[in-house]
Amino acid sequence: MGQRRGYHRQWGPREPGPPRPREWEVLLLLRQGLEDEEIARRLGITASTVRGHIYRLRDRLGANTRAELLRRIPWEQCPPGLQPPEAGDQGHL
Template identity: 50%
Template sequence: MTEHQPSVLVLDLTMAGQSSLPSIPDLLAASPGTRILILTTQEDPAFARAALRIGAAGYLLKEAAAEELVGAARQVAKGATYLQPAMGARPAIADTGAPGTDGDASLTARELQILSLRAPGHTNQEIARRLHVSVRTVETHRARIRDKLKAETRAELIAAARERGLLG
């Protein structure tokens, strides 16, 4: 990496069957201006905390990469820390035991993200712009959220989400 000085390095958490976490300090030392975004299948929040603690600037699950990778890389490149929103929500949701938090009724990472933006009143266009996706993608996710939470109006949606501990 000393030959190239990328602004963002997307690093798989597991390479050649081993954790890449121990390599993060060496990578940062070799290229101090490079920000590291971890891309992984590892859903355990402890791995995310460990990666961020030793210098990674972001943590993204591969399941969301198609929708979130570009936006995450942009945030990291700007100096922000990126943690996939559902990483923090998963343990909290699992601990509630609330109806609709398992099986088909559970919300995906992107659905949780859209729900958290929709609740305060952001429009589909604003959400699409913020998440770097199309308006149609936002509409599709909103429809799935409504189906899963069995809510038609925005007020019903917010009430159902609060009952399940998905919103503060």
């Protein structure tokens, strides 16, 4: 029998809360259409770690695909320091 959704064999039930800071960083780059390897390079982590973040987020939010994951993310909860500048704001740092 497989592992239950939302349950980690070592730490128990997973809480469905908002993404953690590193997960937000991965999500923002994923939202830009970047591949795992490019996200990993930009964040200084491995592509395997990127895939792990995405897998855990999909599991917590009950998303079957990456596209569905991006639709389910509560973007309004993204910490302001992590949000990319709006189009046109890039020159006004």
